[in-house]
Amino acid sequence: MIIEKIHEILKIGFPGDHIHVGPMRGASDDHLEIIVTSKNFEGLGLLEQHQMVMDLLKEEFKDKLHAVKIKTKVS
Amino acid sequence: MSENPFNIVNPNVSEERVEKASSEIPTGFDETDTVKRIEKIISSHSVIVFMKGNAFFPQCGFSANTIAMLGQVKADFKTYDILQDPELRMAIKDYSNWPTFPQVYHNSKLLGGNDILTELYQNGELAKMFS
Numbered sequence: 001m002i003i004e005k006i007h008e009i010l011k012i013g014f015p016g017d018h019i020h021v022g023p024m025r026g027a028s029d030d031h032l033e034i035i036v037t038s039k040n041f042e043g044l045g046l047l048e049q050h051q052m053v054m055d056l057l058k059e060e061f062k063d064k065l066h067a068v069k070i071k072t073k074v075s
Numbered sequence: 076m077s078e079n080p081f082n083i084v085n086p087n088v089s090e091e092r093v094e095k096a097s098s099e100i101p102t103g104f105d106e107t108d109t110v111k112r113i114e115k116i117i118s119s120h121s122v123i124v125f126m127k128g129n130a131f132f133p134q135c136g137f138s139a140n141t142i143a144m145l146g147q148v149k150a151d152f153k154t155y156d157i158l159q160d161p162e163l164r165m166a167i168k169d170y171s172n173w174p175t176f177p178q179v180y181h182n183s184k185l186l187g188g189n190d191i192l193t194e195l196y197q198n199g200e201l202a203k204m205f206s
Contacts (some may be wrong), residue, residue: 046191054174058181061174068175070190 002064006032013056014038017075024069028029031066037073046072099129100155109166122152122205125167126177131152132174137189138177144196145179150205168169 007021020035034053041049049072057065100116100123117123122145128134130142145152157164157176169172171185179186182203186192195201 045193047185047187050187050191051172055172058174067135 002060003032006034006060006065006074009060010034010036010053013052014040024067031068033069033071035071035073037075039075041072063069084131099166100153104146109162110170112163113167113170116155118183120153120180122150122181123180124152124154124177125163126154127156127158129156134158135176137175141179141189141192144192144201148196148202148205150201 003021003023007019010019010021014036017036017038017040019037020033022033024031024033036053040052044052049069051063053070054061054068057068093109100120124138124141124145126133126135126138128138130146133139133142141153155163157167164176167178171178173185173188175188179187179188179192187195192201195204
């Protein structure tokens with residue numbers, strides 16, 4: 001299941017941080033909503049924060065993942 | 076509003092305004108090297124949206140939402156339809172280290188995709204940028 005897989009990848013990339021991965025409401029399965037709350041975002045712009053998340057999902061974006069809605073928060 | 080997965084700001088944004096604000100850059104441009112082509116497109120427009128479809132017929136909810144927000148803040152933007160240009164579509168993901176569309180560039184720098192634009196729109200920074 002793509003949701004579990006992505007959750008697993010993000011958990012490894014952001015150890016100990018709060019991660020939410022779920023389906024995007026009203027969209028198909030390849031549209032996911034991701035929320036990551038991490039202290040690693042501190043001092044970074046939104047662009048860099050989102051890039052950090054998406055970098056971990058590079059392989060998934062090539063394959064099954066079509067679109068994500070990303071929200072990053074500094075913890 | 077919450078039923079809408081894309082949080083479309085105002086799908087009924089005046090078409091006239093979008094029409095005035097945007098026009099599509101012809102695909103291909105006049106450069107054969109894809110990276111050079113990207114650089115040329117980005118540097119010759121202050122705001123450029125690489126998207127699926129164009130401002131009148133966006134082919135994806137994220138792209139539609141981004142266009143609507145830029146229209147609302149009266150940004151003067153151009154669009155580039157990546158569906159018509161598979162080579163550029165692949166190359167720009169590496170160029171910007173950004174795997175999804177739309178991609179909005181402002182003054183030759185990647186501003187972000189729909190999520191970032193949405194945050195900037197909601198906290199008022201997008202409007203400030205184009206006031």
